[in-house]
Amino acid sequence: xxxxxxxxxxxxxxxxxxxxxxxxxxxxxxxxxxxxxxxxxxxxxxxxxxxxxxxxxxxxxxxxxxxxxxxxxxxxxxxxxxxxxxxxxxxxxxxxxxxxxxxxxxxxxxxxxxxxxxxxxxxxxxxxxxxxxxxxxxxxxxxxxxxxxxxxxxxxxxxxxxxxxxxxxxxxxxxxxxxxxxxxxxxxxxxxxxxxxxxxxxxxxxxxxxxxxxxxxxxxxxxxxxxxxxxxxxxxxxxxxxxxxxxxxxxxxxxxxxxxxxxxxxxxxxxxxxxxxxxxxxxxxxxxxxxxxxxxxxxxxxxxxxxxxxxxxxxxxxxxxxxxxxxxxxxxxxxxxxxxxxxxxxxxxxxxxx
Amino acid sequence: xxxxxxxxxxxxxxxxxxxxxxxxxxxxxxxxxxxxxxxxxxxxxxxxxxxxxxxxxxxxxxxxxxxxxxxxxxxxxxxxxxxxxxxxxxxxxxxxxxxxxxxxxxxxxxxxxxxxxxxxxxxxxxxxxxxxxxxxxxxxxxxxxxxxxxxxxxxxxxxxxxxxxxxxxxxxxxxxxxxxxxxxxxxxxxxxxxx
Numbered sequence: 001x002x003x004x005x006x007x008x009x010x011x012x013x014x015x016x017x018x019x020x021x022x023x024x025x026x027x028x029x030x031x032x033x034x035x036x037x038x039x040x041x042x043x044x045x046x047x048x049x050x051x052x053x054x055x056x057x058x059x060x061x062x063x064x065x066x067x068x069x070x071x072x073x074x075x076x077x078x079x080x081x082x083x084x085x086x087x088x089x090x091x092x093x094x095x096x097x098x099x100x101x102x103x104x105x106x107x108x109x110x111x112x113x114x115x116x117x118x119x120x121x122x123x124x125x126x127x128x129x130x131x132x133x134x135x136x137x138x139x140x141x142x143x144x145x146x147x148x149x150x151x152x153x154x155x156x157x158x159x160x161x162x163x164x165x166x167x168x169x170x171x172x173x174x175x176x177x178x179x180x181x182x183x184x185x186x187x188x189x190x191x192x193x194x195x196x197x198x199x200x201x202x203x204x205x206x207x208x209x210x211x212x213x214x215x216x217x218x219x220x221x222x223x224x225x226x227x228x229x230x231x232x233x234x235x236x237x238x239x240x241x242x243x244x245x246x247x248x249x250x251x252x253x254x255x256x257x258x259x260x261x262x263x264x265x266x267x268x269x270x271x272x273x274x275x276x277x278x279x280x281x282x283x284x285x286x287x288x289x290x291x292x293x294x295x296x297x298x299x300x301x302x303x304x305x306x307x308x309x310x311x312x313x314x315x316x317x318x319x320x321x322x323x324x325x326x327x328x329x330x331x332x333x334x335x336x337x338x339x340x341x342x343x344x345x346x347x348x349x350x351x352x353x354x
Numbered sequence: 355x356x357x358x359x360x361x362x363x364x365x366x367x368x369x370x371x372x373x374x375x376x377x378x379x380x381x382x383x384x385x386x387x388x389x390x391x392x393x394x395x396x397x398x399x400x401x402x403x404x405x406x407x408x409x410x411x412x413x414x415x416x417x418x419x420x421x422x423x424x425x426x427x428x429x430x431x432x433x434x435x436x437x438x439x440x441x442x443x444x445x446x447x448x449x450x451x452x453x454x455x456x457x458x459x460x461x462x463x464x465x466x467x468x469x470x471x472x473x474x475x476x477x478x479x480x481x482x483x484x485x486x487x488x489x490x491x492x493x494x495x496x497x498x499x500x501x502x503x504x505x506x507x508x509x510x511x512x513x514x515x516x517x518x519x520x521x522x523x524x525x526x527x528x529x530x531x532x533x534x535x536x537x538x539x540x541x542x543x544x545x546x547x548x549x
Contacts, residue, residue, distance in 0.1 A: 012424045020417070020433055024440030031444050035451035061462045127519050 042071045042094055049090040050080055058180075070095065081159070081180030104197040105179030107162075107172050111147035111191050112204045112265055115167040118146050118218040134188035142217040145207040147191055153183040174269070200253040200269040201237075201246055208242045222265045228257035231292070233316065237266075254314030256292050271313035273328040275306045280325035287317040287326060365489055369496035375472050376504040377534075377541035382472030386505060387530055389463070396509035400502025402463035404495065407476050409445065410438050411494025414477035415487050434477045435469060442468040472501060507537065 046067040060066040069075035077091045124140035130152040139148040147169045154164035161176035211223035224242045236250035258268035283301040295311040298304030389399040449457040480490040
């Protein structure tokens with residue numbers, strides 16, 4: 001049987017614990033009614049659309065913080081880079097934003113001057129960080145616009161999309177870059193810009209210096225020679241203030257400027273297609289004349305052939321063919337690498353035809 | 355209530371330096387490592403901890419009085435947890451309604467420390483040391499200030515660490531633990547102090 005003291009202890013402990021719980025619960029219930037703040041219902045919807053991983057890549061404290069910022073209009077609907085396109089669309093739907101306004105972006109580092117290709121003004125032995133190197137006479141690169149090639153952007157990338165080898169300009173991978181833009185601010189030389197993911201041709205140089213000055217410090221810098229401007233069939237590239245600039249609204253991604261640039265400072269995304277001439281060809285030779293890279297050959301009034309090793313898939317011949325006989329077909333990447341390793345001289349192909 | 359100036363000074367110095375919550379008592383290590391990445395956020399966390407701990411010290415004094423009267427002191431820990439959790443929730447709601455500026459300043463840190471061991475410890479230590487109301491509130495405030503101090507020092511060091519060449523295997527949390535240990539050693543130096 002329970003003694004009096006024991007009974008009393010049980011009663012008191014239950015009473016105290018229960019009482020405290022009751023008081024606390026009552027207080028909170030009262031407070032949640034009394035102090036209720038009207039919150040935009042979209043905040044909860046956006047929060048549930050986000051991943052809930054609280055990774056912090058967006059710069060807000062957790063997914064709830066990001067949701068609040070989105071609803072308040074402080075953050076764009078595509079602020080969650082980790083969630084990708086599906087999350088983006090869901091949020092755009094909740095917020096009533098056009099899905100088109102959340103176009104995928106990619107980062108591009110606009111320099112090609114690996115250490116060795118571009119000259120140095122001194123030898124840097126310090127912390128492996130571009131920002132630290134930048135404090136010392138603006139970095140080791142002799143070119144005041146060049147990439148310091150210490151990989152700070154690669155370390156900052158939360159998605160491992162920037163590949164960096166020691167003392168080489170880092171490379172942004174198209175397939176992994178989510179367009180979060182974290183790397184942009186880490187570059188002390190402001191070499192990284194965000195572009196639409198559909199853009200394919202970039203001038204990989206930011207030097208506004210005069211031609212001779214550029215040549216003195218770098219083998220792959222833009223000297224504003226204007227070859228690209230003259231060769232572009234669409235007026236999409238022009239030299240402004242000592243630097244070639246691509247107008248991405250006009251650019252048709254033909255890749256002619258990439259090939260023509262004598263200093264190799266224009267980069268084009270490798271093409272996966274090649275032109276292919278079908279049986280409809282009647283041998284009018286128009287394509288042969290328009291091809292900017294002499295990749296098409298054939299006798300008049302006979303079926304013409306495209307040399308896939310030389311074709312740059314610019315697509316100009318497709319538009320020029322009066323019989324719509326030219327189509328773009330996928331082409332294996334391996335032979336592209338082969339073509340780069342062993343360039344076929346122009347004479348030999350022509351001789352073969354003769 | 356008898357107030358002795360030298361006793362109060364002993365409590366204050368002891369709470370901040372000699373028995374620093376993080377570096378000598380090893381309480382609240384989770385926020386210490388988690389929120390010390392930047393000075394700004396560590397300062398926010400420090401302020402939130404000072405706020406909550408002082409409030410806790412004040413309220414748990416009265417809760418303890420109830421426990422002593424009813425002779426169920428062994429329920430201390432459970433009661434304190436309930437009271438602290440409810441209190442922080444209540445204060446959060448209150449601030450959201452009447453002081454949104456302070457609410458957004460404390461931000462996520464307020465709910466984060468609701469059931470932190472440092473906060474519970476301050477309530478339990480107040481009872482163990484037998485402090486009166488003023489001593490308890492003072493001790494709570496300065497223990498929290500000591501916590502904030504450790505956090506801010508740590509954040510300052512970690513901001514410097516960001517641009518140093520840390521060996522690959524040591525990057526991130528491992529180097530932070532080593533720094534914490536060295537910091538702790540430095541604070542152990544205070545432990546010989548007598549008044």
